[in-house]
Amino acid sequence: MDWMTPLLSWYHENARDLPWRRTRDGYAVWISEIMLQQTRVAAVIPYYERFLGELPDVTALATVEDDRLHKLWEGLGYYSRARNLKKAAGEIVSRFGGSMPRRYDELLTLSGIGEYTAGAIASIAFGEAVPAVDGNVLRVYARLFGVARDIRDPAFKKEVRAFLLPLVPKDQPGVFNAALMELGATVCLPNGQPKCAECPVRSDCVAYRENRTAELPVLSAKKARRTERKTVFALTIEGQLVGFRRPDSGLLAGLWQLPETDGELTDVECAFWLGEHGIAPVGELRFYERKHIFTHIEWHMRVCAAEVSAKTLPEGWRLLDESHALPTAYRVCL
Ligand code: SF4
Known part of the structure; x- marks a missing residue:
């Protein structure tokens, strides 16, 4: 050859x-x-x-x-x-x-x-x-x-x-x-x-x-990505992020995540959601949009960020530190 x-x-x-x-x-x-x-x-x-x-x-x-x-x-x-x-x-x-x-x-x-x-x-x-x-x-x-x-x-x-x-x-x-x-x-x-x-x-x-470099290689179309909409809560208690561990199977298995709920909540619904979880904002809630792209899914996220206080955190929730791996999909929300 x-x-x-x-x-x-x-x-x-x-x-x-x-x-x-x-x-x-x-x-x-x-x-x-x-x-x-x-x-x-x-x-x-x-x-x-x-x-x-x-x-x-x-x-x-x-x-x-x-x-x-x-x-x-x-x-x-x-x-x-x-x-x-x-x-x-x-x-x-x-x-x-x-x-x-x-x-x-x-x-x-x-x-x-x-x-x-x-x-x-x-x-x-x-x-x-x-x-x-x-x-x-x-x-x-x-x-x-x-x-x-x-x-x-x-x-x-x-x-x-x-x-x-x-x-x-x-x-x-x-x-x-x-x-x-x-x-x-x-x-x-x-x-x-x-x-x-x-x-x-x-x-x-x-x-x-043969002047065919533009047409080669042939690539079949990739499958379109599915879009998921969610609301992610970037909450801190005395400056420390709050999160919990994801399940042992599925997307980002075993990693840590920020609290979230399906769908995009309004400002009022976010405040209500926090109350339901026994969490009180200290100061104003801030809202912004973030996106993260996986191979087959796109997350479109409405982020609600706030410094908060809580008498007790919901079961499984923790204050996160540097030892907890937080994937990029959630880091973009900070
Ligand atoms: S192998 Fe690739 S870079 Fe080399 S001449 Fe062919 S098309 Fe051009």
């Missing part, structure tokens, strides 16, 4: 110096790969460093308190990733004696590890010649070979993986996978914006040759 040699030389000269690229430790590579799902590189770096500083190995992760784990993840979003990390760490302790499994098929059996992540860890940390096909690789493939197929179609992903499998070089599988992903992340950019003039595989690229 003519495009592979220039791709690899380009990567050796142009790869970004990222903290997880300075290690071949399987645990560290795993953590970085999970954090990088749905999250920008620049946002991940400080989280990655803090996480590895506090939880340096599988055993530390398997035994960490949930609140501490959530705190280390606070602001990264998609908290199920963190819960799956801890679950998988427990599986590694019980089934692999606490040592990171090295093989693709073993990695695939762990919670939260799919084909992409298993491929990335096995190839980058342990030198197994398997592909790691993420969204960047799918986009590069579709353009390089001029394939007008929906890159969100799982069947297409399967085909790309099958195509790449025999091509992954045995002497540098991790570098090959990282190079393809890096090309997609820094040169073959999405939304019709590839920097073809800087691209090492330009002379082999069908989309470039």
Whole structure:
């Protein structure tokens, strides 16, 4: 394949110096790969460093308190990733004696590890010649070979993986996978914006040759997000926020939240709601609007903020401090 040699030389000269690229430790590579799902590189770096500083190995992760784990993840979003990390760490302790499994098929059996992540860890940390096909690789493939197929179609992903499998070089599988992903992340950019003039595989690229870079890759429409309206209470008692723990399953499971109710209450209804919960405002109630977007849901929130007093807080409510992980969806209300 003519495009592979220039791709690899380009990567050796142009790869970004990222903290997880300075290690071949399987645990560290795993953590970085999970954090990088749905999250920008620049946002991940400080989280990655803090996480590895506090939880340096599988055993530390398997035994960490949930609140501490959530705190280390606070602001990264998609908290199920963190819960799956801890679950998988427990599986590694019980089934692999606490040592990171090295093989693709073993990695695939762990919670939260799919084909992409298993491929990335096995190839980058342990030198197994398997592909790691993420969204960047799918986009590069579709353009390089001029394939007008929906890159969100799982069947297409399967085909790309099958195509790449025999091509992954045995002497540098991790570098090959990282190079393809890096090309997609820094040169073959999405939304019709590839920097073809800087691209090492330009002379082999069908989309470039046929002037089709704007129409490739083909993307099926995403499902529309559902909107939920709610009223959130940002209440403080002597400056300390009030909240309670969310249920152990569902959206933002096990994290902390501000009090809330469905629908958008009027000013008068908010005052009434506080009274019903045995809470007396100290000074004026303030009202404002906030929005938070999850993958499938949008929260449109009317926020009622106030310094309050209460003889007793409703059951389960607490004064929150820095040890309580409050997700961004609620932080935006402060
Ligand atoms: S030439 Fe352009 S479209 Fe083709 S792989 Fe390179 S950046 Fe992507």
